[in-house]
Amino acid sequence: MYKLIVIGGGVQGSTIATWLLRFNRIKEEDLLVIDPYDDPMHNWMTTTRKIGMTYLRSPSVHHLDPDPYSLKKYAKEKDYTQGFRGYYNRPQLQMFNNHCKDIFQTVGLQNCWKQGWVRALRFHDERWHVKLSSNEWYQAENVVVAIGVNHQPFIPEWAESLREALPQSITHVFQENEESADMDSGAAVVVGGLSAAHMAATLAQKATEPVTLIKRHPFRIEDFDSDPGWMGPKYLDRYHKESSYQKRRQWIQQARHRGSVTKSMYTTLRSLEQQSKLTIVTDEVEGAHHDDGNIFLKMKNTEQIIANHLFLATGAKAGLPGESWLSATIKEHHLPCAPCGFPIVDQQLKWSKGLYVSGALAELEVGPVSRNIAGARKAAERICKAFPVLEVSR
Incomplete structure (x- = not known):
């Protein structure tokens, strides 16, 4: 024992x-x-x-x-x-x-x-x-x-059927033993958090054609994933005095800078965009289908996006x-x-x-x-x- x-x-x-x-x-x-x-x-x-x-x-x-x-x-x-x-x-x-x-x-x-x-x-x-x-x-x-x-990676509902039909063409960053492919062209990265930003930048720097980064909201630039005040008594004193765990859960959700990127990463992405290596789309995916090995993403407000490989950075x-x-x-x-x-x-x-x-x-x-x-x-x-x-x- x-x-x-x-x-x-x-x-x-x-x-x-x-x-x-x-x-x-x-x-x-x-x-x-x-x-x-x-x-x-x-x-x-x-x-x-x-x-x-x-x-x-x-x-x-x-x-x-x-x-x-x-x-x-x-x-x-x-x-x-x-x-x-x-x-x-x-x-x-x-x-x-x-x-x-x-x-x-x-x-x-x-x-x-x-x-x-x-x-x-x-x-x-x-x-x-x-x-x-x-x-x-x-x-x-x-x-x-x-x-x-x-x-347990989170797979959006619209991507489930695609994964079954094209398992080699859809990758989640949390999936075991799936290294990022060396993409020549047509890659798309979904969701605009820091992991997606890193993946998009990495692919864009070695691809021969622009990579597309899809994010649901404008860039949120934050130094850290939550305010440093949560490291010490500035916020934690009040937090620990709160007896309601529902209130604590609410504070946790509000405190996290979900989907945010650092200033240096933002600068990198914009630089790649200016070099025409990266296309940044702020919109939501409403649906998807595939045909002849290509992936077609139906967007809520913008034009359809076509890709031959989809990288999901959609969290857990x-x-x-x-x-x-x-x-x-x-x-x-x-x-x-x-x-x-x-x-x-x-x-x-x-x-x-x-x-x-x-x-x-x-x-x-x-x-x-x-x-x-x-x-x-x-x-x-x-x-x-x-x-x-x-x-x-x-």
């Missing part, structure tokens, strides 16, 4: 495991991280590479190591001459990823790894039992559910992460949930005896930043407080 099982080895789970190991809250042999992939943060590294991201949106102090200045020290140590960009010192993606890999090697995270899909979570005999799709069972005194939302399905198996756990153990269906947890993100959450599952406590890197750091800090420092044997 393990002392702790972390379900999910993405940014959230890897950060929490790293902090617990770094701060001597747990030993390697007492920790198990269960994730569908072979390596920590596989989804993050695959998706960011796929869309062509070069620099993160977050500032230099948002990374996985407990020391906020660790990434800056790493850049100096490894002699990254272009490690950061802009006023907020946004880190270079490759440097950030290498920093993560070195941290994981230092703390021995891979030694705690188990590849598999979780299918059930139950509590009996004073311990948690985790079932995998392989029918293996693992037991632990404590569990952290740190799963993300990207395993709304709803509770891991709902397919977590809903049974909620029902069986009467776990407290808000009207929106998300967990009600305490300050240490404890949902029940020995059960903790992070990421989207913790956002009613952590706030709007809960799903991103800053939220992972906040979750790790809180959960660490629930585990006492281990005595050092002499």
Whole structure:
């Protein structure tokens, strides 16, 4: 039996495991991280590479190591001459990823790894039992559910039939093992958030004919995906005093800058547009059909768009992460949930005896930043407080 099982080895789970190991809250042999992939943060590294991201949106102090200045020290140590960009010192993606890999090697995270899909979570005999799709069972005194939302990509209704008919011609950025194709012409990217913008820019820079970026609203230019005030007491003091979880959910929805892009990305897109490498369309897709390998998009207010490949950056399905198996756990153990269906947890993100959450599952406590890197750091800090420092044997 393990002392702790972390379900999910993405940014959230890897950060929490790293902090617990770094701060001597747990030993390697007492920790198990269960994730569908072979390596920590596989989804993050695959998706960011796929869309062509070069620099993160977050500032230099948002990374996985407990020391906020660790990434800056790493850049100096490894002699990254272009490690950061802009006023907020946004880190270079490759440097950030290498920093993560070195941290994981230092703390021995891979030694705690188990590849598999979780299918059930139950509590009996004073311990948690985790079932995998392989029918293996693992037991632990404590569990952290740190799963993300990207395993269930949202596919617009108009695109469903196209995907069935032309599976090789329609790609969602969250889909597993689907790298962005080298498009010569006729590509279209749907929805104007930051992922779509990155994908459009990446395709436009190597295509021989213009790429089309379709977005539903005018560009929303924001430095971050929510106001920095949500990182500290400026907004969180009032948030934590609010007892209504419906009100908290409303604030989370209002705080997130959904579909926004950074100023530097906006400048890049406009530059590509001026070079006639990118066509930017602000409109909604009403329907679609295909003929002879081509995709025809019916727009609400503008002319029909024809493409030979469609990249969807339409985000993930709304709803509770891991709902397919977590809903049974909620029902069986009467776990407290808000009207929106998300967990009600305490300050240490404890949902029940020995059960903790992070990421989207913790956002009613952590706030709007809960799903991103800053939220992972906040979750790790809180959960660490629930585990006492281990005595050092002499």
